[in-house]
Every structure is written in structure tokens, then in C-alpha cells.
Amino acid sequence: EVVLTQSPNTLSLSPGERATLSCRASQSVGSALAWYQQKPGQAPRLLLYDASNRATGIPVRFSGSGSGTDFTLTISSLEPGDSAVYYCQQRASWPFFGQGTRLEI
Amino acid sequence: EVQLVESGGGLVKPGGSLRLSCAASGFTFNNVWMTWVRQAPGKGLEWVARIKDKSDGGTTDYSASAKGRFTISRDDSKNTLYLQMDRLRTEDTAVYYCVTATIPGTTYAFDLWGQGTMVTVSS
Numbered sequence: 491e492v493v494l495t496q497s498p499n500t501l502s503l504s505p506g507e508r509a510t511l512s513c514r515a516s517q518s519v520g521s522a523l524a525w526y527q528q529k530p531g532q533a534p535r536l537l538l539y540d541a542s543n544r545a546t547g548i549p550v551r552f553s554g555s556g557s558g559t560d561f562t563l564t565i566s567s568l569e570p571g572d573s574a575v576y577y578c579q580q581r582a583s584w585p586f587f588g589q590g591t592r593l594e595i
Numbered sequence: 596e597v598q599l600v601e602s603g604g605g606l607v608k609p610g611g612s613l614r615l616s617c618a619a620s621g622f623t624f625n626n627v628w629m630t631w632v633r634q635a636p637g638k639g640l641e642w643v644a645r646i647k648d649k650s651d652g653g654t655t656d657y658s659a660s661a662k663g664r665f666t667i668s669r670d671d672s673k674n675t676l677y678l679q680m681d682r683l684r685t686e687d688t689a690v691y692y693c694v695t696a697t698i699p700g701t702t703y704a705f706d707l708w709g710q711g712t713m714v715t716v717s718s
Binding site: 522524526528533534535536539540545546575577579580581584585586587588589590 | 639640659692698703704706709710
């Protein structure tokens with residue numbers, strides 16, 4: 491199995507700041523990694539796939555990088571509406587999802 | 596409109612059964628892999644089961660906790676996905692999401708999610 495470990499567990503930042511969220515895989519997943527945003531009471535929303543490709547309608551403030559075992563989601567110039575839990579997900583094997591990072595603005 | 600709509604959730608006693616349905620519309624259902632993902636109250640996302648499309652063999656995969664108790668299936672003529680859940684346990688209590696990847700060239704990046712259906716297992 492491929493385990494994804496996200497850090498930090500919680501991140502508190504102010505509007506306008508930059509957020510950097512990390513996702514580390516227990517073994518290489520190539521570039522097959524996705525990021526999701528989930529707000530309270532809502533289904534998750536796909537932000538990025540294949541490590542750095544933005545999904546339809548996702549603002550350019552959201553960017554991703556990395557390959558192999560280390561990945562980063564960067565949110566530049568935070569807005570209050572970015573408060574959410576962010577999950578990474580790999581394609582290779584169960585359990586597929588990381589445990590999430592809560593971002594508080 | 597492109598959407599997934601789940602139904603069938605509810606309250607069931609431990610050891611009981613429930614069948615979830617997911618009605619798909621607005622895209623070519625028979626061309627995509629379909630997956631169930633669940634989320635226990637206050638917890639993270641958990642992948643439950645997946646069924647590939649027929650061109651990829653229609654094969655199924657399950658998490659360790661679902662294997663032997665849950666059965667995923669699809670009816671392409673009705674654009675509907677199912678999850679038969681038997682021998683339910685209290686730890687199966689969660690919102691169950693029907694999800695799929697419609698982005699060309701990907702099968703894992705879930706860009707389409709249903710609204711979720713709540714399953715509560717309690718005596």
C-alpha cells in the first residue's frame with residue numbers, strides 16, 4: 491500500500507499570505523497525485539491532478555508541484571473563502587487519500 | 596447537466612443491509628470507472644470500492660474493510676451505480692459519495708462528485 495502523509499495537520503494564516511501544504515508518499519507515485527478542497531457540509535472539489543494540472547474553473551492562485559514522493563500545494567494570496575480541509579490523493583493503491591490539512595484563514 | 600445523484604442511505608441496525616444507488620447524467624456513463632468514497636463524521640475521505648468500465652473488463656476492487664461485505668455493480672443501460680452493503684457495522688457510519696473521473700486520460704482524479712448519502716449504522 492502507498493500511504494500519503496500530509497503536513498501540517500492545521501495551518502492558520504491571514505488573508506493575502508501564501509499557503510504551502512505538503513503531501514509525502516511512502517513510495518513513488520510518479521506524478522499521479524491529485525489535490526482536493528472540502529468545505530464544511532460540501533463534497534470535495536478537485537483542484538489539481540497529475541501533480542500540477544488545474545481542474546476546470548480552479549483559479550491560478552492554486553498551484554501544485556512535485557513528483558515521486560514529495561508534493562506541494564501552494565495557494566498564493568489567500569482569501570477567506572479558502573478556509574477548508576485539503577486532501578491529497580494518489581492513483582497507485584489503497585488507501586489512496588491523505589489524512590488532510592485544515593487551513594484556517 | 597453533468598451530475599451524480601446518490602440515494603438509498605438511512606438508518607440500519609448492525610448486521611443489516613442497505614443498497615445505495617447513484618444515478619448519473621450528462622456524460623457517457625459506460626465509458627468511465629466509478630468509485631464509492633465515504634467519510635465518517637468528522638473524519639477524512641476513505642476509498643471504498645471501484646468498478647471499471649466494460650472496455651477495461653468491468654473489474655471491481657475493494658478496500659480491506661469493504662471486501663467480503665460490500666458489492667459494487669453498475670447498470671450501464673440505466674446509467675446507475677450501486678453499492679450493496681451487507682453485515683453492516685457501526686464503523687460503516689458515514690456519508691457515501693459516488694465519484695468519477697471524467698477528465699480525458701485520467702481514471703483517478705475525481706472531478707465529479709455526488710452530494711452524498713448518509714448511512715447510519717446503530718442499534
